[in-house]
Amino acid sequence: MRSHFAHLTLYSGIIATFFSVLTRRDRREQLxxxxxxxxxxxxxxxxxxxxxxxxPR
Amino acid sequence: MTETHxxxxxxxxxxxxxRLAAALIVxxxxxxxxxxxxxxxxxxxxxxxxxxxxxxLGLAHDGRLALYSPREGFLTGLxxxxxxxxxxxxxxxxxxxxxxxxxxxxxxxxxxxxxRIEKFRERQRSVVSAYGTAYLWSAGxxxxxLLMDIWDIAKRRKD
Numbered sequence: 001m002r003s004h005f006a007h008l009t010l011y012s013g014i015i016a017t018f019f020s021v022l023t024r025r026d027r028r029e030q031l032x033x034x035x036x037x038x039x040x041x042x043x044x045x046x047x048x049x050x051x052x053x054x055x056p057r
Numbered sequence: 058m059t060e061t062h063x064x065x066x067x068x069x070x071x072x073x074x075x076r077l078a079a080a081l082i083v084x085x086x087x088x089x090x091x092x093x094x095x096x097x098x099x100x101x102x103x104x105x106x107x108x109x110x111x112x113x114l115g116l117a118h119d120g121r122l123a124l125y126s127p128r129e130g131f132l133t134g135l136x137x138x139x140x141x142x143x144x145x146x147x148x149x150x151x152x153x154x155x156x157x158x159x160x161x162x163x164x165x166x167x168x169x170x171x172x173r174i175e176k177f178r179e180r181q182r183s184v185v186s187a188y189g190t191a192y193l194w195s196a197g198x199x200x201x202x203l204l205m206d207i208w209d210i211a212k213r214r215k216d
Contacts, residue, residue, distance in 0.1 A: 001118070001185070001188075002184065002185060007188045010114075011188075011191060011192065011195075014107055014110065014111050014192075014195070015195065017103075017107060018104070018107050018108075018199055021100060021103055021104070022202065022203075022206060025216055
């Protein structure tokens with residue numbers, strides 16, 4: 001798999017699920033926390049990528 | 058983080074030092090097994106799936122199995138810790154990739170030097186190696202975090 005975006009979503013999913021189960025006990029809280037972490041990771045990368053758009057290699 | 062694990066009868070579950078040591082050792086040997094030892098079986102199974110999934114993705118994407126080099130001792134040492142956090146699975150991966158339990162960069166005059174470095178560089182040249190390395194190191198570090206979690210559970214700092 002060579003898609004950077006696919007890796008971004010998959011990796012963020014693994015990390016978000018891990019930390020939600022590690023730090024939260026209630027199922028609803030786990031889902032909420034996992035969603036937030038996933039959004040922060042995936043969204044953060046997309047925002048950074050957008051900000052870097054004017055600076056090509 | 059201050060929750061305790063109640064047991065029937067209102068008491069708080071006690072974890073003996075021996076059981077704690079066993080949970081830590083088993084947890085390092087097999088991700089998630091430490092939690093299962095302490096009765097958190099479902100959580101253990103999920104952790105196992107996440108960590109071994111990440112490890113498998115790392116191997117499949119030519120992730121870096123770090124070799125300790127005295128020239129960059131601190132960084133390569135940290136990389137080794139991240140790799141070895143997964144337990145014996147790292148050893149098996151090294152035997153499969155390098156053909157032996159390779160953990161260091163041999164001396165340049167040693168006959169082992171060239172084949173080991175070539176193998177290392179071959180994986181590093183892969184276009185997906187950076188992804189694989191992220192998966193591999195994350196798997197090891199997640200397992201180390203689990204060991205700390207086991208400690209917290211045993212010390213009744215959390216459920």
